[in-house]
Amino acid sequence: MKLKMLTRWYFALVVLVVAFACSPTEKPNQNGDTIQLFNGKNLDGWYKYLKSTGRDNDPKNVFTVANGELFITGEDYGCITTNEEYENYRLVVEYKWGEKTYEPRVDKARDNGVLIHSMGEDGAFSGSWMYSIECQIIEGGTGDFLVVGDGSETYQLTAMVADPDKKGAKLYQSGGRPATIYGGRIDWFARSPEWKDTVDFRGQHDIERPVGEWNQMEVVAFEDKVDIFLNGKLVNQAFNVRPTKGRIQIQSEGAEMYVRKVELTPITSYDPPYLNRPSLVKSESNNRLFLNAQEGIGVGPKIKYMPEWNAFGWFTEADYVQWEVEVGKAGDYDVFMEWSVSDGSAGNPYILEANGKTVLNGHVESTGSWEVFNTKKIGTVTLEAGKQFIAFKPDPSLEKAGMLDLRSLEFVPVN
Numbered sequence: 001m002k003l004k005m006l007t008r009w010y011f012a013l014v015v016l017v018v019a020f021a022c023s024p025t026e027k028p029n030q031n032g033d034t035i036q037l038f039n040g041k042n043l044d045g046w047y048k049y050l051k052s053t054g055r056d057n058d059p060k061n062v063f064t065v066a067n068g069e070l071f072i073t074g075e076d077y078g079c080i081t082t083n084e085e086y087e088n089y090r091l092v093v094e095y096k097w098g099e100k101t102y103e104p105r106v107d108k109a110r111d112n113g114v115l116i117h118s119m120g121e122d123g124a125f126s127g128s129w130m131y132s133i134e135c136q137i138i139e140g141g142t143g144d145f146l147v148v149g150d151g152s153e154t155y156q157l158t159a160m161v162a163d164p165d166k167k168g169a170k171l172y173q174s175g176g177r178p179a180t181i182y183g184g185r186i187d188w189f190a191r192s193p194e195w196k197d198t199v200d201f202r203g204q205h206d207i208e209r210p211v212g213e214w215n216q217m218e219v220v221a222f223e224d225k226v227d228i229f230l231n232g233k234l235v236n237q238a239f240n241v242r243p244t245k246g247r248i249q250i251q252s253e254g255a256e257m258y259v260r261k262v263e264l265t266p267i268t269s270y271d272p273p274y275l276n277r278p279s280l281v282k283s284e285s286n287n288r289l290f291l292n293a294q295e296g297i298g299v300g301p302k303i304k305y306m307p308e309w310n311a312f313g314w315f316t317e318a319d320y321v322q323w324e325v326e327v328g329k330a331g332d333y334d335v336f337m338e339w340s341v342s343d344g345s346a347g348n349p350y351i352l353e354a355n356g357k358t359v360l361n362g363h364v365e366s367t368g369s370w371e372v373f374n375t376k377k378i379g380t381v382t383l384e385a386g387k388q389f390i391a392f393k394p395d396p397s398l399e400k401a402g403m404l405d406l407r408s409l410e411f412v413p414v415n
Helices: 003-008 017-021
Strands: 046-050 063-066 069-072 078-082 089-101 111-119 131-138 145-148 156-161 177-181 184-187 215-222 225-230 233-242 247-252 255-266 289-292 297-299 304-306 311-313 320-327 331-340 349-354 357-363 374-383 386-394 405-413
Touching (some): 069 247, 111 215, 131 215, 131 225, 177 184, 289 320
Antiparallel strands (some): 046 078, 069 255, 111 131, 111 247, 289 405, 297 320, 331 374, 331 405, 349 386
């Protein structure tokens, strides 16, 4: 196997850097009166369940209310559970970590979670929780999805991920490929590849605030879709979620946590935002148009964005890259491509589309190796003015997968 292909296996996939520059994402329509599920005085509307003692039997005071806050010691595994079932809502939970942790997680990352669509018997999962969909709260991993089910299709979700073939946890990436899980997890979009299950862990790009500071988790559950926002940023999305309604649980799982707000707003409609949806690429003042891989979306079963190379690769005949652009001036443009490909993989045909029409085609020339990127003029095209989609695709006659690694396309007006 060639060095470039070997190298890829040792790089952890991370998300597009542009996600961190996005402003807080659009919130759902609020169509009903907000319900304060936690009244700040007591646990009316909830019941307790602990692994060691069962329902409404809390001799260690794992769950107490004082000064308008719910205090969860974490000393015993269990949860508080709503008496009622809910569907189609926006749920807001404000929480902060305490300092103390307990066995068996005394040296592990502080761990907890909000479990939605909870169904069945108390303690059915691991003796502690109802079967459910978990919106994870854990140091370094807050915003992960977990399926807390029985392994059947009754409890499942699908998410777009960077690598659907990866064993174990998968990294959420809008514009990725779908992965369906019946257990296990979908990591939030910027979970550190260096994550370790150790107390006080923090990743480089964590959105959760440090221990002792308040955080806000918003869970939007509408029909079969669930989105998670953390401190105003969309961090994970799922669809084809089963079940679509149920009780709500808040866990105790070995770490102190304070909760000061749990409120639910019924909704009748929701237009989901999309993480990493590329922003509109506009022509520069000289009408030059520069499209880099970071601003594109890879579509298809195998294509991957490789942040270590700032390029899209692993093309098959069904994969392509697309950009949404605004062309400032109609006319002829010279097209320059930056790419890499080895001698053995060179020669595959490609096409370039604008507004759904083929404007250029050619064959990929070798750059000598996968590690060497060249920039070269590949032709001249005529573009219309205004908003449109530009797509780089393999020709349908493509036979050899791995057509090229595409880093950028540049459109320079012809004088």
